[in-house]
Amino acid sequence: MQTMETAPSPFTPGYGKKPAIFGGHGQELSELREVFDTLDFGENHSVLVSGLRGAGKTSFLTTLQDAARDAGWLVISDDASAGLMSRVMDSTIPTLINEMTPGSRARLTSLGIWQFNADIEYVDRHRTVKPQLRTDLVALSAALEGSGGILITIDEVSSGKVRLRELSKFALQVSHALEDGAQIMIVFAGVKVSLDALLAEEHTTFLRRSREVEFVRLSAQETQRVFVETAGIGGRTIDDDALAKLVSLSQGYPYLVQLAGDYAWRNNSSAETISLTDATVAHDKAIRAVESRVISRVYGDLSDVDQKFLNAMAADEDRTKVADIVKRMDVSDAYVQVYKKRLVESGYVHVAGHGYVQFSMPYLGAYIRRQIAAEGAGAGSDGGWAAFPAPDLPS
Template identity: 60%
Template sequence: MRPESTEHTNSPFRPGYSRPPLIFGGHQDEIEEFTEVFQHYDFGENQSVLISGLRGAGKTSMLSRLQDIAETHGWLTIRDDASKGLMDRVVGSTIPTIVNSLSDSEQTRLKSLSILNVGIELEIADRSRTVAPSLRSDLVAISQATDNRGILILIDEVHSSKVRLRELSRFALEISHAMSTGANIMVAFAGVKVDLDQLMEQPHMTFLRRSREVDFRRLSIGETRRVLRETTQVGGRTLAPDAETHLVKISQGYPYLVQLAGDYAWRNNPTSDTISLVDAKVAQGKAKKAIESRVIKKVYDDLSEMDQEFLRAMAPDDGRTKISSIVSRMEKSDQYVQVYKQRLLDSGYVESTSHGYVEFSLPYLRDYVRSTMEPHPAESSGLSEWRAFPPPAP
């Protein structure tokens, strides 16, 4: 039997992947500028956009926000991730879906362009063609058939592996050629900065090198408070001032952690009208454990051995670390250390707080690195306990 429903049980916080937050934090100026593009087709510097930042910093949520705003203003949207087969998925599946969403008159115009043989009476567009399929020709044809309606292309999870970069650069080149015809196309790529930089280094990526860059870091304290407070209000509850302050301290402005800590605090006593300091303190341990296993461990494991050594050289200090101290601890030259400093700065895991100093920028990364440096017992106490109870002999 299902339990009786009570008020305020559904959490408005959304720590799950690809679930955009109900209250979006930060980057309001950029969102207003992009909205102007969708309303008036006044692109300015925003026809191509590169969205960079840490894992969990809000890049995917930003893409969702852009998609919602664009579709509200009548734009067509193409959204995918930069995994293998991107071009085939878009040309073979997404484009036909867009064609099927067009009006009868727009589909008739498409057919007259001899690009797509569209059967208006059919539910699925016939992909037989009089010319070879290409993303470029599809985008131009759709633009012409819809009186140059806006087309927003959103590509997430840009990765710098050679195979992906080759395909992604071909994909981007097709888009640039379609743009050159005057089609109202806006494209946004999202990923870690070092991967986006690798994409821009590919041949024929001149148009991407002129892109608007939006860098996602931590939210300000004020924005963190606003997101926590307003999200709680959306769910029909209030957030006690001391609980709010504690959740701000837990999350450190990291967008994913804001949602995660808020969700744990909400669920601790979901029938109460107010999230209390007790709820926030319960959320603290759960949120830290979750962020370490879901984000920080993966971030650290993905780094090269020398990147990890650089972070281990920073870990003994509670605040910022002198570069000269890192040089001494790594027993490497200053020039050698500077290479890895720049790599980690570009990745967003550390930041330069002042000349000659760096500091961890990803919350709890320092704690995790320290934990990897601590000696661990060869076996857990639980395993030793079970030695007294071996499996029975067959």
Template identity: 30%
Template sequence: MTNPFKPTAGMTPPVLVGRQHDLDDFSYALDDGVGAPGRLMYITGARGVGKTVMLNALGNVARQRDWLVIDETAENGFMQRLIDALRKPKHLINAVKLPSASMGVPGTPFDATVALGSVELAGQEHALDFRQAMGDRLDKLEKKQRGILITLDEVQASSLDEMRSLATAVQHLIREQRNIAFVFAGLPSMVEDVVNDKVLTFLRRAERRHLGDVPLEEVRNAFKETITANGLTTDEATLDMLAAATNGYPFMIQLVGYWTWRAADGREDGPSGVLTSGDAENGIARAKLKLGDMVHGPALDSLSPVARDYLLAMAQDDGPSSTRDVARRLERDAGYANVYRTQLIKEDIIYATGYGYVDFKLPYLRDYLREHGAYHQMRRTLEAGD
């Protein structure tokens, strides 16, 4: 039997849990007409919380309305890729012309000037070309009440220059009352850098969707629906167990589902066609291991050594940690430790449980740190020796 769960970044899950409200708001914004506030939006949240999947789902909302949807990732050169996508038929003609242009005289001073100038002009030119390309497409689409949605994923600090060009153009298009929507997504601190950029002040007016945990009740229903719709049966207690193991963290829903399904499907002994509590135990254990490789590892890698130490110091506690104890364990004063506390909260890795207390937000991170703590400590020692 095909495993219905999708524990892969960016893969649309069998049931999109807990996000109906966001989709409804976006539908409303599209139907509300030009200039509706929800048409300019940014999505943040920790790794694996479902940002990419959300962009796909919003794209589908627009496609249902027959909009043109262009999905891009904010890697180097995305402005040009957007322009190309908008000018698809023309783009083919450009591609044919390209070789003859580069057949000039390579390495001559003329080439050098062109190259230098193009670096400086690229930003403005891109903004203008993009506006032009959007305008041309919209002229035709708007006659049929259609619009254009642009989604931009993985916004990061390095894309700031191009984000500026894009945002300037989008701002103009909004002012010209064109039928557009623009949604971008990234990790909380990345997106914050972009939104706080002086040039991009208008993005502060964008609606922010900070994605977090989804309700366990909905997780449970999603398990029930997915398991039974795909040909297995299970009991209520097992469903409770599966739901609880996810902590409402979207990536974990798919991991737990996938590995439990695999345990049930691949079992040689016992009842077939039934997903048992034993399968669930098995699957949950595998899911935790995978979560470490796929989420905890990369999340820790992207942190500074002191931020990692902060987490290691927290992992010594079985529940919420006193920020004072953490500072003491780090052998630092409270002010210094607080910088890292703030940073980790912003990244959705920890949260404040009450005054002076913090706890882990990413599920099972404490266990992961306890198991891999020595390794991270060692790496830090290596880094310090560089």
């Protein structure tokens, strides 16, 4: 086999990294990018991006942010953690102001909202009235004079009551800014149940008309394309049998595509072709990594009853009859239907024929089966330390 100089991996499994080749949602990306160029928003003033961990939501946001900046837009990017409003108003917006063109900053001075020094650099906020995000956004939009808009992306939307209240207030300020004529696109991203909880809040009426982008696994054909074209960017090809193994391993799950591709690439990065050996090494490493980094956390985020529902499903290798879940949980059918609906809407499972459900996330069922088996094994799972108890501390 011929070799070449070692090249850096073009696969990007790191959190929030923009993939070299974005799989799926090409039409949505194209239409949103068009808004950045034309300021013709249509339905795109607000967008909701839903999907499970590792489905590509954050990478989608990063791709949008880069496209917006390239088009001359201001970008406000944050997550839904506590203190969002103050971070945006006290840190992000002042930073954006100082990055604006001198002409745009000069236009801001006449508005009397912020103080500037002789070099037209932001110094402080005027405190004649209580600062509002609404006012800031309208002012920033006006200063751009139609040359761009403001993209706001909020990731990791949580269904916690305190966080939702703050997000609701944030969304209300954005809606008022839109009513005042600000050119804004706001994008919220999170699991679907959290986004639904946000929509149910008191001040988020305008979000109920949002464009929705749902991240599910890629098709097999699209998965192949991402592997082949990404490797091609790095100057390498993938053997057919290696490609088949990588596609089967990833199951169209975007994070796994990037992770498996990266492991396969690095196994022999000086070879011109990614081989079956490389893909086999990637298979074992990627599954262990995705279970510890993603699947265990997804499972741990669920309520006890949600976990019991999934545990009942995991007794089957393939799809599960809902009637069997009722028997295994020893509860009523109505009770099971409530949790089935919630888990389907959240994206953890999907309907697989009349009266059947199936796991949507690759390897989640296998992970649960191993967890249950380990718990059943009991003794011996502690590495043998039961025979060597720690002595009491001296009194």
